Amino acid sequence: MVGLLSMAGVLAPVAHAQPCDQTVGESIDAYLNRHPDVRAELDEKGRQEDPGAPNPALSYLERHPNVRQALITLSQQCV
Structure with missing residues (x-):
């Protein structure tokens, strides 16, 4: 849980919002x-939970909608 909270803190600020x-x-x-670093953490957590995932x-992200939603929220921030 602590890892997810720290990841949410990393995901919250957006210096370079997408178009x-x-x-x-x-x-x-x-x-x-x-x-x-965020991708690596997601990859590692995904491998721990589902070692054979492509x-x-x-x-x-499919198994953790709260983290997925944080990424979706980021994607909706426009420049």
Whole structure:
């Protein structure tokens, strides 16, 4: 739980919001590409919960709607 709270703190501020013409998936992917530490944490948590997942971060987000919602909220912030 502490890891999720710290991740939420990392996800909250957005220095470089995405343009409004991106899909949610594109915006989330762009955010994770700019924050490889967050992607690595999601990948690690996903591998722990589902070792055979082809995309551990996506697998984790599908099982944790609260974290997924934080990423969706980020994706809705426009420049």
